[in-house]
Amino acid sequence: MRIFWRYQTTLFCFALIFTFYIGLYQAVNLLFGIAHIILPYQPPKNNELKAFITSSYFYPKSESLGDNSFALVMSINVAKSQKDYMAIQGGKIMDDAELTIYADNGTSRKIVRTNYIRITPHDYCQMITVFATTQLLPNVEKIELLSDDGSTEIPFSLPSYQKVDVVICFSPLYVFEQWQNLLLSIHMYKTFGAFMNIYLISSISSIFVLMQKYESAGYLKIQPWYRVNFPYIPSYVVDPFVGIEFENEAAAFTDCLLQYKESASYVAFFEIEDVLIPRIAPTYIEEFEKIISELRKPVYLIYKEDSYEVVGARKGSEYSAKLMLRSLSFKREDKKIRGVQSYEKVVVNPRYMNFTWIQPTSFKPGNNYFKVTQNSITHLKNIRWVSNFQISTIKNFHFQTDYSSRKSVPFYKNTTELLISTENSNKVEADFRRMFMDYEFENTLLDLPERHHYSVSISKCLMNNYYKKLNSRQFAQISCPGPQACKFKKIYGVNCIHVNATQTRRKKLSPITFHFATDPFFTSDIGCTMSVPRHTPCAVCGGTPNGSRYGPVTCLGCIVFFRRAIQKGKLQHCEKQCWREIGLDTRSCCRSCRLQKCLSAGMNPNAIQNRDKLGPRQPRRLDEILDNIDTDFDGLLQLQRKQRELHQRYSNSNKKENVSGVVKIKHRLYRRAKPYDIDLVLKLSFRNAIDWAKQFNSFWNLNDVEKKLVMSEFGIAFLLIDQAYKTSCKSEKGFWLLQNDSFLHSDYFFGIPVEDVQNEIDLLQSTYHSEFVNDLLGAIKQPFSILKIDKLECVILKILLLLTPSFPGRVKLEDSEKMISKCMSNLMSYSFKKCPDNGMVRFGEVILLIRSIRSAVKVFYNQTKLSVNFDVSKFDSFVKNCFLS
Known part of the structure; x- marks a missing residue:
């Protein structure tokens, strides 16, 4: 005690300083999320590296990569690199690791080593996107990625060599239902000289049919975008469902860039809500050429985004591109709630770019760019669906009342300049009418949805879970952004398609196990839902999930109970309403109330197939036909x-009668x-x-x-x-x-x-x-x-x-x-x-x-x-x- 009283002032100062630094650390971690920068780097507890190959291209001829080049895009669960981490976030390219690639053309063989480059500039997600390129042999027939204890043969494709002026690459679409945006974008880009490449995960079935008709007419390409998946790998090793940023958007954009690297003069990376109206020149290619003609080394252009509100037809039979363009109205955005994701969009010369992230920050420092000020992207922020879509409707719902009397023409921002001329809007409308007459898709338009099912709720969810935290700089509270954070139920009567693919089990290799999917296709079995995460509990009782065959994700016990209860019927009514208390311990207390709980959770009685209408089951149920054998008839039938x-x-589908x-x-x-x-x-x-x-x-x-x-x-x-x-x-x-x-x-x-x-x-x-x-x-x-x-x-x-x-x-x-x-x-x-x-x-x-x-x-x-x-x-x-x- 005597020592304490002698040095009490010194001890108090040390305690005060220590408390100050602890408080500073907590404040920095809360506000900026950069505590990992001032702490020693801790390697991850799990060092099993799993990579999913999203794209692989072989270039027999390439002006930028060189002849016989190979380009690879992967998503991998690598830990963050402590060295130069802030430089990565600023756009510096990092050579994090090395790949060994084996090539065989039937007569010669070659083994090369190359570094893969990190594309994702942050560590909010477990999975990051990486890129690698090297030169191989001519006429390659087989490519393998070599590991310490094995190899993985990977499929590869040739890029497009069919010349095109401009390609518009859209971010992956999931549970897509905004068909008005789609139709306007399709005819705008076609009219002014661009080809669309759409990465599709899922959509309303009628919209998918509409896309297919435009694909057959040469307006666009539908590219199935299969989600990153590691079958049979435990979630504690890697869980791509919660670890992929915005449905792997960076990999999709890079895939599009590589795919059209040798064929397109320019490649743009947009959202489906983005419409670029050329105002500097008559067409896209002329506008881009005019802007970059003064640049020393043309690499990429940055277009600012401006939000507009628009009126659209509720019914497909009433759609008019011309009227929709006339209803465009500039909306001044509140910076406090603006999403950073939709601030700037990029147009690149593919000869000088090999990869891209969602935003321009990942581009190579020193590349020449130009921020376009004479024009901007028209972002369709809000679409108001109305019936009886006509001129009077536009005037009634026009947002700029000062200009509504001027024949309902759209204006550029808050100026008196026209956003699009009447002549150009007539061209867009004429292109739509021509497509309507040539391909006779009147019935397809009649099937288009007339109300929002998912888009509004997903938009609100992303704003609350991601953009608001990003704008308020609460970096430490941001989790991996993407639709996996949003929950929505399957809606009966709304038919959807979803991408699927073939994927096989892979042997574990060191240091990296490579996975990939083949033969992607669209199916209606999955529907408009995101894949179910492993930790989603039963919607009725909270038990271990087994599937969603009757609607929501439920356990096997509730699935069996629901099927039997509906088929047998005659359950007595319970006046106590004890279904509100049903859980894992009480789910079998009251059959009537448990059935009510199932119905309230969204389980659909119409989804039950009555297999016993003709009497007792002879033979037995299909999955019992081969008892104690590793064969399941029911599964094989599926x-x-x-x-x-x-x-x-x-x-x-375009076969015509009376043709040879x-x-x-x-x-x-x-x-x-x-x-x-x-x-x-x-x-x-x-x-x-x-x-x-x-x-x-x-x-x-x-x-x-x-x-x-x-x-x-x-x-x-x-x-x-x-x-x-x-x-x-x-x-x-x-x-x-x-x-x-x-x-x-x-x-x-x-x-x-x-x-x-x-x-x-x-x-x-x-x-x-x-x-x-x-x-x-x-x-x-x-x-x-x-x-x-x-x-x-x-x-x-x-x-x-x-x-x-x-x-x-x-x-x-x-x-x-x-x-x-x-x-x-x-x-x-x-x-x-x-x-x-x-x-x-x-x-x-x-x-x-x-x-x-x-x-x-x-x-x-x-x-x-x-x-x-x-x-x-x-x-x-x-x-x-x-x-x-």
Whole structure:
């Protein structure tokens, strides 16, 4: 105590200084979120690096990257780099790590090492976007990323070399429903000389159909944008759902830049709400050229964004681009609530840029840029939907009353200058009318939504969870920005499409495990919802989630209870309303109240399929048919349905009647198959067969050679079953239908113009062709039609063809005898259920189909050696590798 009293002043000063620094640290951390800068760098507890490859391009010719260059874009869960971290946020390029790339062109091989560059300039998200480029060999056939203990072969694409002046790249669209924005943007950009590249995640189905019509007309490209995903990886290692910034927007923009690097003169990165009206020159290319003509090294232009309010038609049948442009009205934005994301947008010369983030801050220092002051982007901030869309409507809802009397023309900002001339607005309207007449999409316009379902709630959610915190500089409270922070329920009666893709399980490698997805496609199974995060509880009782088959995410117990309660009915009414207290411990107390809780949570009774209308289930429920086996009939039926839906994506919807080679069969148009169609359906079928076989653990245990032997037969058998089913259901005599709505006819010259039938080679080919088609029709199509083979029996045939040991080389799957026996037993039960009087006969005839299909496989192989249309050497490399040499 004596020492304390002697040095009390000194101790008090030390305590005061210590308290001051602690308080300063807390204040800095709260206000600016930069405490990590003054603390020693702490490496992450988990050092498993997982990378998802979003883009990979090989450039045979490139003015900027060099010939035979390779460019790669990935999302990776790397930890932040303490060194020069603030310089990264300021735009400095960081070489964080090294990739080893292996290339093979069939004659030469090469291994190169290159650094990948960080694109994302912040650490709010677990996943960041990175870019890498290097030069490889000419005519590359295979590219692999090498690790310390293995390698990963990755798919790659060639960039576009078709010249175009301007490409507009839009940020990924999810739960998209603002069709007025879409139509205005499409015709504005087309009128003034730009091509649109739309990255699509999900949208209202009718809007997707509208996009497809414009894609077929050459206005735009719909690019499926599959979310970053790591199947079978625990969330504590990496959770991309909560760790990706704005649906991986930086990767999408960089992908678009790389895709059009050699073909476009300029590439712009906009939102779908952004419309650039050229005011400096008549077209986009002329405006950009005029602005940059005075720059020493033209790299990129920065356009400021100005918000406008606009009136739009509620009904698609009343839409008018001209009237919508006339209703534009400038809105002065309150800086306190303005979102930083939509402040500036960029137009770049792709020759001088290799990657881009969402904002210009990640661009290479020293690059010459110009901030455009003579023009700005028209950002459609608010759209008011009105009925009876006409001139009087615009005047009534016009926001600038001072100018509403001047024939309802739009003005640039608060000036008296016109935003767009009457002549130009007439051009935009004329382009819309021309498209309307040429493609006859009146019915499509009638199907467009007439109210907001998701956009308003998502906009409010992002503003509250991200932009307000960003504008108030509460950096420490900002989490990874994106739609995953917003919750919205599936709305029944609102049909949606969502992107999906094929993804396989990857072996863990060191230091980085590389993942990627292939064959993206759009499906209606997922709907307008974001993928469900792993931690989302049951909407009824808060238990462990199992799925959303009846609407909201619920546990298995609530799913089973709801189905049984609806099917049985007759639950007594509870007057206590105890459903409000239902939780994990009390969910079984009152059945009536628990049902009310399910209905209140949004579970839909109409989504329940009544499977027992004809009596007791014989055979048993599909997922119980193969008890104690790693095969699930219900799952395989779902897989088969999704695969057949995918086939419809590849059918040509623009076929016209009375054209050579096009015929109408049962009110649907089909065209004569060409070698391209044969190659396409083979590629689809082999990929589908591989996905099918991967449902069996015994297939995984085969080595690569054995898997190829299996697929060489099973892939063709798989193709023939799908085609036979489609032919038996939809075809007429003499036609064999392919998955993409093309056909083979027993008459080789059917659908060929007379002037093309000239030489003996055609006559010889006709003999081979007729024999081949007649064999297929007689051996497979005829019994399929007579027996009326259904979807479940197609599944059983595919399983038996995969499991029975008759592959070349006598490859045998493990435990196949037990599995075959189970399949046979349940097929017999199903046959008696379907045909009680002669179930045994039907069972035998279905089994005999296996031999007929195998014989048809041999006929197919013989056809590849005789027919020009089936020449394997001209097929895709993937297809060629699937055939036995």
